[in-house]
Amino acid sequence: MKRIFLLTVVTFALASFTNAQLFVGGEISFGSTSGKVKSGTVTVEQPSATDFAFAPIIGFGFSDNFEVGLELSFMTSKEKDPTVDPAEEYKASGFGLTPFARYYPIKMDKFGVFLQGGVLFASGSSKTTIGNVTVDGPKMSAVGVTIFPGVSYDLNDNISLLAQIDGFNIGYVKTTLKQTVNIGGTDVEVKDSNNAFGAGVGLNELATTGAITIGAVVRF
Numbered sequence: 001m002k003r004i005f006l007l008t009v010v011t012f013a014l015a016s017f018t019n020a021q022l023f024v025g026g027e028i029s030f031g032s033t034s035g036k037v038k039s040g041t042v043t044v045e046q047p048s049a050t051d052f053a054f055a056p057i058i059g060f061g062f063s064d065n066f067e068v069g070l071e072l073s074f075m076t077s078k079e080k081d082p083t084v085d086p087a088e089e090y091k092a093s094g095f096g097l098t099p100f101a102r103y104y105p106i107k108m109d110k111f112g113v114f115l116q117g118g119v120l121f122a123s124g125s126s127k128t129t130i131g132n133v134t135v136d137g138p139k140m141s142a143v144g145v146t147i148f149p150g151v152s153y154d155l156n157d158n159i160s161l162l163a164q165i166d167g168f169n170i171g172y173v174k175t176t177l178k179q180t181v182n183i184g185g186t187d188v189e190v191k192d193s194n195n196a197f198g199a200g201v202g203l204n205e206l207a208t209t210g211a212i213t214i215g216a217v218v219r220f
Helices: 002-019
Strands: 021-033 036-039 042-045 048-061 066-081 088-108 111-130 133-136 139-154 159-165 168-183 186-201 212-219
Touching: 021 066, 088 139
Parallel strands: none
Antiparallel strands: 021 048, 021 212, 036 042, 048 066, 066 088, 088 111, 111 133, 111 139, 139 159, 139 168, 159 212, 168 186
């Protein structure tokens, strides 16, 4: 009986995703800064920094009013300062995933209003190198919940614009930092936890570019 029930559930899930409409989105960014100062025949390298971030989104629309998806995020950063002796280098990396659900209570032709909720899971680490000595920084982990409204506009059957309205939002994030330090010859794990809850309503800021985030998804 259990096998029959499991087979029925799996078959229903596969049939649901087969009939669902796939959509993708996301963002990718890269930035780099560097410089040097030349005085006569002497050239001095200046501090440099490199940042890379990649956050793809994939989801499925099961009806005109309900969608589910997953956002992955990956980032790396590197800072180098050759102007000090010994030279210093800082590296950091992070990874996160956010499964989300999006519901459209209002759908009018090409225009829609949605409410999106997601659960955040993230982790990160860093290390600092001074000369030939490398020290690991604290390891970060985070879990949270976010809920926010937004609007959508269908440019055509395959491309939709989405605007997240940051003036109305609610969220909770718990962040934990762990680091092993040597105290009196003994390694001790130090844990620092922080809980953050926020909710906001900002009608006065809805017209500013900082209050509305616009993106796009491609549907197949």
